[in-house]
Amino acid sequence: MTTRIAIIGGGTGGLCLAQGLRKAGLDIAVYERSRTRTERLQGYRVHINPHGAAALHECLPPGLWQRFLATTGATGGNFTFVTEQLRDLMVIDSELTYSPDPASNHHSVSRISLHQVLSDGLDGILHHGKEFVGYRREGDVVVCEFADGSTVEADLVIGADGANSRIRKQFLPGAARVDTGIIAIAGKYPLDEETRKRLPARLTDGPSMVMPRTGAGLFSAPHELNGASSVNDETAEHDPVLFDNTSSYVMWAFAADNRRYPAGISSLDGEALRKLVLDLIDGWDPAFKELVSGSPAESVSRLPIFTSTPVDPWPTSNVTLLGDAIHSMTPFRGIGANTALRDAQLLCRNLIAARKTGDVRTAVADYEQRMREYGFAAVRDSERSARQFVSENRVGRTMARGMFRFFQAVPPLKRKAFSDHGDS
Incomplete structure (x- = not known):
């Protein structure tokens, strides 16, 4: 039996997951509330670390992976801690973090370019103008409801709708973000x-x-x-x-x-x-x-x-969360997008494996357990860096x-x- 998968949110993590599942031939659809990309994109760079690079390499088709590499900026400079008078405190030589393998290296990329790559080839899969308002369960099926009055049925719903996730608010109402x-x-x-x-x-x-x-x-x-x-x-x-x-x-x-x-x-x-x-x-x-x-x-x-606050384990069901929708963090270690990509890689692997076993629930449970561990560790590290x-x-x-x-x-x-x- 084919599992119908609905991804709510067309950001970095959701689109990376969609690319990986599409490449494997799974039945997926992505629902994004923005009508055009100009409603949500900003022009700042994003740092892709080895976790993020590995996820993109695994989930993207080879042609899109090469396109990603072609759009990245130079990464040869050293990372320097300086005083306010521009005097060096410490220089981390780029050789310390450089890898000759692009799939385990650091990259600088425009958020716009990254989104262009991640959304390429998803015609008929990525649906714009779909503002999610809630879901209800009808037996083993999840019915997603949108502001335009339309509904979509799915066997598995993945909330990748960002830090202000509406899915999280319904699914885990106790999960909070704090100023x-x-x-x-x-x-x-x-x-x-x-x-x-x-x-x-x-x-x-x-x-x-x-x-x-x-x-x-x-x-x-x-x-x-x-x-x-x-x-x-x-x-x-x-x-x-x-x-x-x-x-x-x-x-x-x-x-x-x-x-x-x-x-x-x-x-x-x-x-x-x-x-x-x-x-x-x-x-x-x-x-x-x-x-x-x-x-x-x-x-x-x-x-x-x-920043997010820690969330206790929850019973696994046919609704789950990914990226900022569950472990939103400060930008002070530059790892938020990379953690979302790591989520996408892990969940993609598990769902592909579940196609053979038919046990989607176990695949999701394994993802959630591991994601909570590294995801909230990243949240803690990021907040600590922000305070410092x-x-x-x-x-x-x-x-x-x-x-x-x-x-x-x-x-x-x-x-x-x-x-x-x-x-x-």
Whole structure:
């Protein structure tokens, strides 16, 4: 008997799963509430770590895997921890994290380009304009209901509908997301022949983590295409600042506890947010002021930081969850998308295997047990990094800066401690 699988949500994890299941010949459909891609996509880069790369390699057809690789940016730069005066604390050489195998390496990719790759070839499978409102069970069948009045029957429903998942709210009403009290302000600095001259190589060659003495932090990372074959579609015409995926840039994000920001920050536009960051980094190296002031106001946005709370095991059924829909995390380790891809890889494997055994319920139970373990470990690690990033503890920050300098002075210890940097 064929298992009808409905995936609710056309984001990174849901589409990766759809590609893997489609490649294996399973009966699937994806339902995405956005009518067009311009309703949801932003132009910032996403870091794909070895977990994410392995998942994409396994789930995508060979042609799409090669297309993904063709659209990624250069990843050759070192990862550097620096002071607010742009003095090195520690440099993680790119050789420590480089793998000659693309399926186990790190990649920088435009979110737009990644979505283009993941949605390619899903005609008749990916349905736009389908806003999920709820589900009901009729025997062993799940009936999904949409805002347009339509319904879809499925034998297995997978909620991949993001951090504000409606499926999670119905399926696991006790599963919560909480405000961390941290606010990030992010933007992107366009790189061209002229603007490159205005920034030091440290900020254009590789990612940097800025650690001032207390209370805040700034992360920057270049997305350097260097001839990559990203191709714009209708998104670029919609908004060339946010939706262009053919130009190089440096993405940056400043973060601090919300008590450091003025009241009413939620009402500030991009220009006001940019000015606010400039005020908050007053006294930092001029390179950081250039990075922020040279970013178009339209690219600057406020990002309140939320995180999931732990969820106790639940009885396995014919509804399950994937990615941010179950283990939403802060962006401070850059592992949210990669954890969703890891979910997609594991669930895809299990469902393909279940086609032979006929035991879909056991396949889902195994997925849920393993996903909870690594997924919520990632949530905890991410939140811990977020707290450290904005810590007001001057003594602790001073000790951390000293620790980085120590590792920098003892290369063997640095290699041992940071050889898997960015993998988890």
